[in-house]
Every structure is written in structure tokens, then in C-alpha cells.
Amino acid sequence: MIExxxxxxxxxxxxxxxxxxxxxxxxxxLHTPLMSGTNAIxxxxxxxALISAGAGHSWVSAILGMLAVIFATINVVGGFLVxxxxxxxxxxxxxxx
Amino acid sequence: xxxxTTIAYLLSSILFILGxxxxxxxxxxxxxxxxxxxxxxxxxxVTLLDKEILHFSFIVIGLxxxxxxxxxxxxxxxxxxxxxxxxxxxxxxxxxxxxxxxAEYFRSNGVLEKSTTVSVVISLFIGALxxxxxxxAFGKLQGFFKSIPVVFKMxxxxxxxxxxxxxxxxxxxxxxxxxxxGLLAILxxxxxxxILSVLPIGGADMPVVISxxxxxxxxxxxxxxxxxxxxxxxxxxxxxxxxxxxxxxIMCRAMNRSLSRVIFxxxxxxxxxxxxxxxxxxxxxxxxxxxxxxxxxxxxxxxxPGYGLAVAQAQFVLHELVKTLIDKGDKKIRYxxxxxxxxxxxxxxxxLADANVPYDLLFDLGDINDDLQNTDVALVVGANDxxxxxxxxxxxxxxxxxxxxxxxxxxxxxxxxRSLSPxxxxxxxxxxxxxxxMMIFGDAKxxxxxxxxxxxx
Numbered sequence: 001m002i003e004x005x006x007x008x009x010x011x012x013x014x015x016x017x018x019x020x021x022x023x024x025x026x027x028x029x030l031h032t033p034l035m036s037g038t039n040a041i042x043x044x045x046x047x048x049a050l051i052s053a054g055a056g057h058s059w060v061s062a063i064l065g066m067l068a069v070i071f072a073t074i075n076v077v078g079g080f081l082v083x084x085x086x087x088x089x090x091x092x093x094x095x096x097x
Numbered sequence: 098x099x100x101x102t103t104i105a106y107l108l109s110s111i112l113f114i115l116g117x118x119x120x121x122x123x124x125x126x127x128x129x130x131x132x133x134x135x136x137x138x139x140x141x142x143v144t145l146l147d148k149e150i151l152h153f154s155f156i157v158i159g160l161x162x163x164x165x166x167x168x169x170x171x172x173x174x175x176x177x178x179x180x181x182x183x184x185x186x187x188x189x190x191x192x193x194x195x196x197x198x199x200a201e202y203f204r205s206n207g208v209l210e211k212s213t214t215v216s217v218v219i220s221l222f223i224g225a226l227x228x229x230x231x232x233x234a235f236g237k238l239q240g241f242f243k244s245i246p247v248v249f250k251m252x253x254x255x256x257x258x259x260x261x262x263x264x265x266x267x268x269x270x271x272x273x274x275x276x277x278x279g280l281l282a283i284l285x286x287x288x289x290x291x292i293l294s295v296l297p298i299g300g301a302d303m304p305v306v307i308s309x310x311x312x313x314x315x316x317x318x319x320x321x322x323x324x325x326x327x328x329x330x331x332x333x334x335x336x337x338x339x340x341x342x343x344x345x346x347i348m349c350r351a352m353n354r355s356l357s358r359v360i361f362x363x364x365x366x367x368x369x370x371x372x373x374x375x376x377x378x379x380x381x382x383x384x385x386x387x388x389x390x391x392x393x394x395x396x397x398x399x400x401x402p403g404y405g406l407a408v409a410q411a412q413f414v415l416h417e418l419v420k421t422l423i424d425k426g427d428k429k430i431r432y433x434x435x436x437x438x439x440x441x442x443x444x445x446x447x448x449l450a451d452a453n454v455p456y457d458l459l460f461d462l463g464d465i466n467d468d469l470q471n472t473d474v475a476l477v478v479g480a481n482d483x484x485x486x487x488x489x490x491x492x493x494x495x496x497x498x499x500x501x502x503x504x505x506x507x508x509x510x511x512x513x514x515r516s517l518s519p520x521x522x523x524x525x526x527x528x529x530x531x532x533x534x535m536m537i538f539g540d541a542k543x544x545x546x547x548x549x550x551x552x553x554x
Contacts, residue, residue, distance in 0.1 A: 005212050008323055008331055015332040018114060019339030025121040028436055028461045031344060031443025034120050035311055036183050037130055038340040041113055042311075043186075044137065044333040045194045045318040047144045048325050052200035053159060054150030061200040066155040068196035073163020074170070075190040080134045081171035082182060087127040089176075089450040 033086045040079025046072035105143035106329035112136030113333055117340075123456050140329050176451040177407050180441040181238035184307055187314050188231025194317035195224030195284070201324050207275040213324055214274045218267045220320035221280065222287045227313035229291025234306055237295075238440060252297060259290045298359065301404075301482075303440045304348040305359045312341020344442050351436035351462075353488070353499030380517060383535040385547040388511050391535065392422060392548070395473035395509075397429040399465065401502050402445055403438055405479020405515065409541040412452040415478060418545050419454075421552045431458050433465045433502050435483040466503055475507035478541050479514065485526045496524055510534040513541045 026034045049072045053065025113136045119129025144150070174182045198220035202209070209217065236242055263286050270279040298306050319334025321327075349356050392398065400419070406412055419430050432454065438445035446459055469475060477484055484504040487494035504510055505528050512534060519525055528534055537544050 002212075004326055005323075008326065008328070011328055012319060012323075012331050012335050015335030016339045019117075019336035020343060022114065022117040022121075022336070023340040023343045025118075027121070027123075028347075028434070028443055029446045029456060029459060030120055030123060030126055031347075032179060032183075032439075032441055032447045033126060033130070033443070034117075034340065035308070035344060035442060036179070036186070037120060037133060038117070038315070038337045039183055039187050039190065039311055041116075041133055041137070041333050042190045042315045042318050042337040043193070044140060044330055045190060045197060045321050046137075047140050047327065048197040048201075048318075048321045048330055049159070049193055050141065050144045050156055051147075051149055051325060051327075052197050052204065053155040054145075054152050055204060058203060061204040062152070062155050064196045064200035064203065066159045068193040068200065069156055069159025070163040070166075071189040071196065072193035073160055074167040075186045075193065076137055077164045077167030078171045078182070079167075079186050080130060080137070081168060082174060082179070082186075083130045084127065085171065086176070086179070086447050086450070087123075087130055089447070090123045090126065090456050 030090070033083050033090070036079055036086070037083040040076055040083060043072045043076035043079060046076055099147065102143050102147050103328075105139055106327070109136035109140040109143075110329050110332045112139070113336060117336065176447055177410070178239070179447060180303060180307060180439070180444060181235045183441060184231045184234040184238060184310065187307070187310050188228045188235065191224045191227025191231060191310070191314040191317050193224070194314070194321045195221050195228060195287075197321050198224065198324060199280070199284070202277070202280060207277060209274055211271060211274075214271050215267075216320050216323035217280070218270055218283060220317055220324060222263060222267075222283055223313050223320060224317035225284050225287035226291040227310050227317055229288040230295040230306075230313070231291075231310045233292050233295040234298075234303065234310065237298075238303060252293070256290060256293055259286050259293070262286055263290070301437070302352070302354070302359050304437050304442050304444075305345055305352065305354070305356070307441045308341050308344035308348055309356075310341075312338050312345060315339075315341055347436060348442055351500060353496065380529055380536050383511075383537055385537060385544055386551060387535060388537055388544075389548050389551045391474055391509060391511060392476070393425065393552070395428065397472045398422070398431075398474045398476055399469055399472045399507065400430065400432045401475060401477045401480050401484060401504055402432065402434070402449070403478065403480025403483060404440065405481075406541055407439060407445070407448050407479075409479060409515075411478060411541040411545055412448050412454075414542055414545045414549060416449070416452045416454050418549050418552070421549055425552065431460055431465065431468075433460055433462065433469070435462050435480070435500075435502055438480065438483065462500060462502060469503045470506040472507045473509065475502075475504040475510045477504055477510065477512040477514075478545070481514070481519070481526055482524070484528060485524060486528055487524060487526070494524055504528065505531065508533070511537065513537050513539075513544050515540065 049068035053069050112132045116129040116133030119125040198217045266283050315334050315337025319331050322330025434445050486505045488496040488499040488501045
């Protein structure tokens, strides 16, 4: 258990560095889509919610899991769609007008 | 967890990273978002196929309700409302992490490894804090309640007390994991702390707060990953956590504010400056006609939009003006965007893109500031603090040190503004009294519409 915890920590710290490198290359022009995009990605907690809602150990955790699924799905679906809507507008910018 | 699941999680992590990489250019950004979507879909499908999941009824109900609400919000939202929508989504993500932490705790009946209990506590705390804080931010931005800072005595002490009780409760929960009261108390403390720490924060400090909450919801997801020993959650959570932290730092720097001053300071609204002095000084009012004459004869124009532009919904008619001017003569017209021109990082760029402004006309503070001195006209619409020369020269000013757009260095300056009232910082702006500055008072949309009409007739 301790070993897997250590591995998780390795992964966490390395991912923090990867994230910092990636994000610092994003121009201010795209900071809003970046934010709503990463926001949608943080909805990955949906994966955890699915496990909680579906494991079926007790009613309490199933209900909590379902609420988590609803919240996280709004986050994921809404987040990605709204990001796409914004980025589509930036694409149009290519033709000068 | 099966090998296939693990490999699929690795693939979706790679897709998320590639997606974020694509966001570094407007050309590839949309593909990047699509890659992230595919990564998410893959992670979800693989999780559903995993044999850990026994009951699908709750999941299906949850997915249907969540998707429907998500689609409706995403389709309907106005671009001006983007900050509050991001805050809302963000809060829901944080809330979901908190729910998962609770569900996992109850699923195990409190029989958890010590390290897992620590993760439960952290995920619950950060998730609930992000949830409550984001909802308050949403409410403020949406105008449900006043966006002015709500300050009361002992606020800092109360927050500190709450944080101390969180630490104490956490220690108790980790020592006696079977007692669920402690965990519920942590939930209550986190919600209260989330509300109390965002309430005192004023409208213009919102970019910092939203970035910070974004980071929190990412870290909450990562903590949830620690509970479930799920690496895709840990990786995504860390990516988002890092992203939020970087944006927070950029926003703090752009506002010349340290993070602790944003959270504990509630600086906004305090009126500095001598009222007497303001009354004595006269500003010369100009008309739209005067402005049109100056604009027509100018060869180079740099437009500096501020949040006032968005409030007046004048971005569309402003672009109309730009097009008309370009049609009339060979002019070089560009937009200069200050990092905190909107209510969230990069917000102004989205608003202008919404008004069909090509993104190659949008320039960041650092890229265009040196050009302002060679420019005929700086056209300022609804901005104030971000062009206040006091930030450069006046060591007494609260704005001193804040990076500003050097509008005062342009050959002439036109300022469209509702009134002479000071900006968020409460500081008077010298630039408005300079002889080369033309002040046009009124609603930005009306003023600019008048200019367009004069130009076309």
C-alpha cells in the first residue's frame, strides 16, 4: 500500500510539472478557453463518481455517487461544449474582416 | 482494475496532455479540445466496462440528467457570462469530488487505510471549498447579490479559526475513522470557509479568484484519485491544479496584487484620492463629432477595451467602427488587451472574437505597449485603471507597479467613458485631465454608434 502511494505521489508531482510547462506556453489570447477546457478536464472526477455510483455497496454511497455523476457530467459536457464554442469563434478570425 | 483499463487510462492521460499542448495556438486549439474530449470519453467508457461496476441504474440517470443540463447551459450562455459559467462548472466539479470522497468513506464503513483517510479528508475539504466558493463567485458575477466586497469585523480571525478547526477535525478523523461526525463537520467547515473567503472579494479581483478555484477543483480531483488509487484522476487533477496556479500567478502580477492581499485584503472600493482636488479640476468634454474628425485623420489607431465595453455590450458596434474606418482609408488599427480587461483571464479576447474581430488584430500588453508611442490615436473604451499613468510614476498611488498600457504616450487619446468616476482601485486618473485627451462621456454603445453613423453618412 505504501509503495503504491509513493508511486501515486511520483505521478502527481511529475504531472504538476508537465502541467506547468504546457500551460505557460498558452498565450493570453486563449486563457479563457484554456480555463474552461482544463475545467472540463477536472471533471475527470466523473470516473470516480461512476465507480462510487455503480459499486452498489450501500444506498448512501449510491445516492452520493449519483449526485457526483450529475455534477461531474454537467462539468464535463458543459465545459467541453462551451470551450468548443469559444474556439470556433477564434477560428473564424483567420479570414480578415 | 484490469490491465486493459490501466492502459486505456494511460492513453486518455496522453490525449489530455496532447490536447493541452494544442491549446498553445489558436490554429490547433479546437483540435486540442477535441483530443481532450476523446480522452474523457475513453476514460468513461473503460470505467463503465470495468467489472467493478455492478449497478447501472444510478449511473444512467446521473449521466442523462447531467448531460442535458450541461448541453443546455453550454448552448445558451452568452460570452459576457463566461466567467460565471466557468465558475459554476468549476464548483460542480469540486462538489462532485467531495461527493465521491464521502461516498467512498461510507462505502467502506469507515474502515480505511490511514493514508486513504487523509486523501478522503483532503478531497472533501478542497472539493467542498471549491464548490461553495465557486457558487458565491457565480452569484456575484451573475448579479444575484452585490459584487461589492462584503467585509465585516473579525473576518480574518473567523477564517483562521475555521481553518484551525479543519486541521483539528482532520487529525481526529484520521485517528478515529469509524466516527462519521468528524467528516461531516469538515464538510460544514469547508462550505463555510468557501463562502466566507469569496464574499469579501470585489468584482475586479474575480480573475484571480476564478483561477484559484479552478486550481482547487483540479487538486480535489487529484485527491479523489489518491482515494481510488486511480492514476488518470491524479494526472488530470495535477494538470488542472498546475494550470490554475499559473493563471492565478499571472493575474496577480497583472493586477499588482499579492495573492494574500486579494484573499484577505478586500482593497477595492476604498476611495483614495482627494475629493476636493477632483472638484477643482475641470475636464473638457468633447463630442463624438470631434472624435470622428481625429479618428479619420489618424493613420494608426490602437484600441484599448476595458470591462466597461462589455458592460455596455459595445464590442459589436466597436468592430463596426473599425471596419468603417478601414474601409474609408488605409489605417492600421489594432487592439491592445490588458490581462485583466475582463472578469476572467483572457475574457476580453473571447468577447472581441464573439464580435468577429480577427484574432491577429488582438495584441497582448507586452507585445504592443512599445508601439503606443508611435501611434496617432489611442481609443480607450471603458477602461480606467489599466491605463492610469500613476502606476508608472506615482509611488504614493496604490496602483504603483501595476503593468499598464501606455495610452498616455500616444499622440492623442480618446476616452469613451460613462462618467469621471474612478475605477475599481478608487484612484483618480491623471490622463483624463491631460490636454491631449478627449473625454467623451456617455454609454459606450451610444457614443460609438453615433461615430459610425457620422462616418457612413
